[in-house]
Amino acid sequence: MKNKKFKLPVAALMIISLLSGGITGCGSNSNSDLKAAAQNTESNSTTKAVSGSEDKDTFKINIAVDSGTFAYPFWVAKNKGILKKYNIEANYQTYAYGIDTINAVQLDQADIGEAMDFAAVSRLGGASELQFISFIAGNKLSAAKLYVLKDNIQKVEELSGKSVVVQKGTVNEYVWAQTYDKFGIDPKSVNPLYISSTAEGLALVKSGDADAIWAGADISSQVEELGGRNLGDYSLIGFAPQGFLMLKKGYLEKNNEGVQRLLKALKEAVDMINADPEEAANIVKDNFKIPVENIARVLGDTIFDIRLSQQDVDQLDSVTKWSIRNKLIKYDFSVRDYIYLEPLQAVFPDTITYKK
Numbered sequence: 001m002k003n004k005k006f007k008l009p010v011a012a013l014m015i016i017s018l019l020s021g022g023i024t025g026c027g028s029n030s031n032s033d034l035k036a037a038a039q040n041t042e043s044n045s046t047t048k049a050v051s052g053s054e055d056k057d058t059f060k061i062n063i064a065v066d067s068g069t070f071a072y073p074f075w076v077a078k079n080k081g082i083l084k085k086y087n088i089e090a091n092y093q094t095y096a097y098g099i100d101t102i103n104a105v106q107l108d109q110a111d112i113g114e115a116m117d118f119a120a121v122s123r124l125g126g127a128s129e130l131q132f133i134s135f136i137a138g139n140k141l142s143a144a145k146l147y148v149l150k151d152n153i154q155k156v157e158e159l160s161g162k163s164v165v166v167q168k169g170t171v172n173e174y175v176w177a178q179t180y181d182k183f184g185i186d187p188k189s190v191n192p193l194y195i196s197s198t199a200e201g202l203a204l205v206k207s208g209d210a211d212a213i214w215a216g217a218d219i220s221s222q223v224e225e226l227g228g229r230n231l232g233d234y235s236l237i238g239f240a241p242q243g244f245l246m247l248k249k250g251y252l253e254k255n256n257e258g259v260q261r262l263l264k265a266l267k268e269a270v271d272m273i274n275a276d277p278e279e280a281a282n283i284v285k286d287n288f289k290i291p292v293e294n295i296a297r298v299l300g301d302t303i304f305d306i307r308l309s310q311q312d313v314d315q316l317d318s319v320t321k322w323s324i325r326n327k328l329i330k331y332d333f334s335v336r337d338y339i340y341l342e343p344l345q346a347v348f349p350d351t352i353t354y355k356k
Contacts, residue, residue, distance in 0.1 A: 125331025147228030
């Protein structure tokens with residue numbers, strides 16, 4: 001079926017965006033969008049931070065964060081003074097989705113980004129300089145649910161011939177691919193409604209154009225209020241996305257000690273989130289345009305950690321191989337060639353169970 005790209009007037013999108021957060025996953029924008037978004041920055045310094053630092057006492061870094069899950073540890077670290085504790089001067093750049101932060105790193109607009117597994121590996125291969133340095137956040141199986149919006153859809157198999165909301169180039173696209181595969185649905189029989197923001201997705205649900213949507217805890221209540229019926233969570237496909245920190249190899253080689261400090265700061269932040277998600281939600285509530293109770297639900301549905309386990313790498317490898325085999329990724333490569341462990345090995349060696 002012919003793909004549709006949904007568009008809304010700018011004013012409408014602005015209004016909706018004030019009411020909602022991001023769908024669980026990572027998304028992508030054009031390079032021009034990235035350059036514009038990079039101008040919208042948050043800094044904990046009165047002067048603009050620059051990459052790396054000649055001052056051994058201060059580590060300056062440009063951090064690209066998304067508008068959802070991945071950003072929480074970074075904002076906790078900033079708001080609670082943890083970055084200051086480690087003498088880190090961070091310039092924050094906010095993007096819609098995790099994949100946008102990786103694109104920013106590729107374009108040298110940021111030094112560090114983070115994305116879910118599929119989105120992250122989709123930027124590897126060829127001449128990519130990106131490297132994984134640590135796991136940062138992963139969804140539990142309960143983190144997102146598949147909602148249908150029409151009465152004539154009672155089970156997943158009946159999505160054939162229907163219109164579904166898709167964040168193209170994100171882990172959400174991979175989730176849909178897994179959904180089709182697990183339930184014997186011909187992908188060509190489904191009409192994807194591609195979106196570039198959560199606001200667009202909610203607008204499609206509200207207008208009645210969408211027949212189904214995968215939604216996380218940040219917007220699930222809104223989808224339900226609009227008539228969405230839950231068919232199940234990620235258990236339907238046996239897959240829960242996992243997210244990772246990524247930087248360029250050249251930057252890592254020049255700023256190893258500074259990155260070690262950043263990992264220490266993030267470890268304190270994730271420990272704080274895991275200990276009390278509700279308190280963490282209050283710490284970051286002013287950084288997001290969604291209700292604090294929705295933030296708390298997202299935090300409760302997410303596993304935060306600084307580590308690199310064998311299971312983490314196995315999932316990256318599995319996602320990569322499946323995506324290459326099913327032509328979602330065009331390059332053939334080994335994900336193990338894009339892992340850089342020196343900073344994590346220096347500060348938290350016990351968190352590494354991955355064996356090369």
